Amino acid sequence: MCDGSLEIRPTETSMKGQKYIGWALVVGLYCGFVATFAFAEESVFNESDALARLAALFSGFEKVPKPVEIERVLGDRSDLLALLARDDQRKPVVRLRAIEAMALFPHDISREYLVDILQSSKSSAGLRRAAVRVLVRIAPERAVPVLEAVLKDSNVYLRERALHGLSEIGTSKARSLLSAQLQNETNPHLQAVIRAALKAPPKDEVKKDRIGPLEKSVDSERFSIDQEQKE
Numbered sequence: 001m002c003d004g005s006l007e008i009r010p011t012e013t014s015m016k017g018q019k020y021i022g023w024a025l026v027v028g029l030y031c032g033f034v035a036t037f038a039f040a041e042e043s044v045f046n047e048s049d050a051l052a053r054l055a056a057l058f059s060g061f062e063k064v065p066k067p068v069e070i071e072r073v074l075g076d077r078s079d080l081l082a083l084l085a086r087d088d089q090r091k092p093v094v095r096l097r098a099i100e101a102m103a104l105f106p107h108d109i110s111r112e113y114l115v116d117i118l119q120s121s122k123s124s125a126g127l128r129r130a131a132v133r134v135l136v137r138i139a140p141e142r143a144v145p146v147l148e149a150v151l152k153d154s155n156v157y158l159r160e161r162a163l164h165g166l167s168e169i170g171t172s173k174a175r176s177l178l179s180a181q182l183q184n185e186t187n188p189h190l191q192a193v194i195r196a197a198l199k200a201p202p203k204d205e206v207k208k209d210r211i212g213p214l215e216k217s218v219d220s221e222r223f224s225i226d227q228e229q230k231e
Contacts, residue, residue, distance in 0.1 A: 058097035078105040082113040106138040136165040170203035
């Protein structure tokens with residue numbers, strides 16, 4: 001008996017099509033999950049690997065890496081430079097270039113390391129000279145009292161570097177230290193360095209310490225190895 005209604009039954013073909021679509025969605029979701037997980041794994045920062053890559057960049061005497069090459073390894077971890085420089089198992093040239101790179105990528109941990117190395121008589125004079133130069137650049141306010149102690153060091157080249165640093169800072173406190181050192185300095189060459197520094201006009205204000213997160217740098221900016229390290 002017909003009641004006038006039309007009943008539509010799914011065909012075998014349409015049911016198979018829906019089944020295939022369902023499986024395709026499941027497979028697609030699974031592949032997407034796997035790809036996302038793999039990307040997340042690759043995105044995890046590996047500190048040991050980054051330190052090894054930095055050491056490889058800094059290890060050659062022939063090629064000094066560009067800042068952009070260093071920044072590519074550092075990412076936002078400019079504190080890695082201090083970790084590398086502090087490792088006394090690394091080659092001297094690696095530690096030296098890590099210190100020099102801190103001038104381009106200042107960090108509060110870098111400042112602390114530079115102060116520590118200048119206060120340690122166990123560190124080589126070459127590394128300490130580099131530390132003076134960089135500390136003056138990134139933390140001039142903090143550098144002045146540290147350099148006051150450095151002026152008492154027996155190493156002539158280290159004292160000279162400290163004198164140049166105080167001259168570069170040029171504040172009244174820095175110039176007072178230069179004047180006091182002129183009375184105590186016995187090396188004729190360093191006496192001449194001090195007199196020349198005192199003839200320069202004083203600077204009213206010291207630049208603020210460059211402490212903080214990674215700063216971007218231009219490709220043209222380079223840093224060089226100090227030839228005194230070859231002594």
